[in-house]
Amino acid sequence: MRQTRSIELATGFFAALGFAALFFMVTQITNRNLAFGDGGFRLEADFDNVGSLKEGAPVSMSGVSIGRVESVRYDQQTYKAHVVLRIQPQYNRIPEDSDAAIFTAGLLGGQYIGLQAGGADTYLKEGGHIAMTQSAVVLEELISKFLFSFADKEAQQKTTAPETATSNP
Amino acid sequence: MNLRIDRLGGLRGALEKLGGYLLFSGRLLLATPVALLRPGLVVAQIYNAGALSLALIMFCGLFVGMVLGLQGADLLQRFGAEEALGPAAALGLLKQLGPVMAALLFAGRAGTALTSEIGLMAATDQLSAMEMMAVDPVRRVCVPRFAGALLALPLLTAIFITIGLYGAQLVGVQLLGIDTGQFWSQMRSAVELDDVAEGVVKSLFFALACASIAVFEGFHAQPTAEGVGRATTRTVVNSSIAVLLLNYVLTAFYLS
C-alpha cells in the first residue's frame, strides 16, 4: 500500500509540474501576460506614440535596467498611450522632472523605455506621473524621410550631370 | 520468379502489418475513454511513462535549450540582433525541438519499457492467463498503458520546452550578456498563443504515434526473449520514423 502511495505522489508531482509548464507556456512565453508585477513601485507616463512597445519591455536609466513596462493602453481622454512602469524598489531616487523616451535596442531589436534623470530634489513615488515624454521613432517614418532626402539628392544629381546618366546605357 | 513472389509477399506482409497496426490503434483509442473510468490503472501508467521519464526529459531539455542559446546567440550576434534570441529559442523549442526531441526521448525511454513489459507478459503467459480469467488483456493491459503514455508525453513536452527556455536564457543572459527583459519581452511580443497550440498539437500527435506503436509492438511481439528484444528495437525505429514523418507533415500543414 505504501508503494502505491508513493507512486501516486510521484505521479501527482509530475502532473503538477507538467501543467505548471503548460501554464507557463501560455502565460509567460506568449504576450498574454497574467502575472508579472511583484514588488517595486509604479510610475505612469503618457506618450503620443509608443511604437511597438510591449508589456514586459525593460525600463532603463543610463542603460541599466531598473524596471519593466507593466501595461500599455490607449487613453481616450487624452488621446495618448498610457504606460504604467514598474520600477524595482531599490531605485527610489528618480527625480520628479525626469523625462521618459522610447528607444529601440539594436537595428531590429525591441523597444524599451529610457529614463533621463532630471535635476529636482524631490523624487517620484508610487503612482507618480512622468510629465516629459518623447515618442518612439517609427521606422517607417525614418525610412520615408531617408528615402525622400535620397530622392531629392538624386534629383539634384540628375539636373547637374545628365550626360553621364545617358552615356552608360 | 521466386524473388518476385518474395517481394510481393513482403509487400503484402507490410500492408497487413500496417492495417493491423491501424485497426489496433483505433481499438485502443476507442477504448481509452472507458479506461479513464478506472483512473487507478491509468495513474500507475502515467507514473511509468511520465514520472519515470521526468529526470531524463529535464536533463535533456536543459542542454538542448543551452545549446540553442549558445548557437542562436552566436548567429544573431553576427547580425546585431541578439535580442531576437528569445523569440528564436521560444519558437524553435515550441514548434520543433520541444515536441520532436521529447517524443524521441520518450520513445527510447518509455516506449521501449512499454513494449518489453507487454511482450514479457505475453511471453510468460500472463496475457493468456487474463484471457482465461475472462479479462480482455487489451482493455486491462494495453489501453491503460496507451492512455497513460498519451497523457504523459504532452506534459513532458511542456516541461521540456520550459526547461529548455530556461537553459537558453541561462546561456544568453548569464554567459553572453543579453538583457533578461529583452529576452522575455521580445519573446512575448513575437510568440502567439497559436504557436503554443502548435507545439501542444504536435506533441499530442507524437504521443498518439509513440504510445500506439509501443503498445502494438509489445502486444504482437513473438512471445520469446528474442521476439521481445526485436519488438523493442522496432518500437524505437518505428516511433522515430513516425515522429519525424509526422513532424514534417504537421509543419507543412501549419505553414500553409
Added chain:
Amino acid sequence: MSLPSSPTATPSAADPGGAGVPVAAAPQDAIVSIAGLTYRVGRRTVFDGLDLSFRRGQITAVMGPSGTGKTTLLKLITGQVRPDKGQILVEGQDLGQLSRSGLYAMRRRMGMLFQNGALLTDLSVFENVAFPLREHTDLPERLIRHVVLTKLHAVGLRGAAWLMPGELSGGMARRVALARAIVMDPALLIYDEPFVGLDPISLGVVLRLIRQMNDALGITSIVVSHDVQEISAIADCSYLLSGGRVVASGRPEELRSSQNEIVRQFMNGMADGPVPFHFPAPDYASQLLARDPSARIDGSESTP
C-alpha cells in the same frame, strides 16, 4: 500463440491399432465433448478428426509426446483459438457459436493453470488471487480479503500473501496460480503441464492439491502432461494423443498394459519405436563418405 516446434509425427505413425476406441461418454455426463475436430496451423495439421470427451467430476489426463498439440488442445477447449472443423461443446454450449461476451461468460466457469503459473508480475500474491474478483465482482474489500485468504490457505500459502511473484519458488508460484484459478469457484479446472520443473516435494504437493481440489470442490479436472508416472497416480482416465489423433484411452493401468507400440513406447519411455530416435536424415554411411565438402554435416545424432 506458441506452438510446440518439434518435428511433426507423421500421420502414419498414429495408427490406432489394437488400442481401445475412445470411450463414448454419455453426453449428459460429459462437461467437455469434442467431435470431429480438425485444426491446422499453416500447412501442418495438428488435429485431424479428433473425438474426445471429459467426464464431469473426474480427473482426466491428456498425455502425449512433445509436439502433439496438447497445449493447442487446451487453447481450443478454452476458445482461445477456433477449430477449422468440428465441434467443441463445453457444458452443452458450442464454443463456435458463442459471441465474445458469451465466451467470456463461459470462461468464468473455467480455471486454468499455466505451465509456469503466469502470475501477474506487477501484483502481489494477494492481488493476483484477488484479480478475478476485482475484475468481475463488486464485492466489498472485507469479503474479497476473506475469500482470497481462504483460497490461499487451501494451497498452504496464506503466509505468502504479501510477497511478490518474483520472490516465489516455482512450486509456490504454481500453488498461487491454483488459488487464483479456483477463486471464482469454477466448474472446470485445466492444468497445462503442472509438474514440469518441480522438485519432488513441490510435485507431491501439487499432485495432492489437484486431487483435493477435484474431490472437495466437485471440480472437473483436465490435466495435460507427459509425466506418465505422476499423472497416472491421480488420473481417473487418460487419453494418449499422437499425430493429431487419440491413440489410446482408458484407466492408467489399462494404458500401461496396452500392446500398442506407441503406447508402450510412451508409457515406458523407450528411446526408439514408432516415434523414431533419429530425426529424418540421409543414410549415415553415405553421408560420412560423401566426397562433396559442401555437404552439410549436422552430426548431432550419432549412434552410441
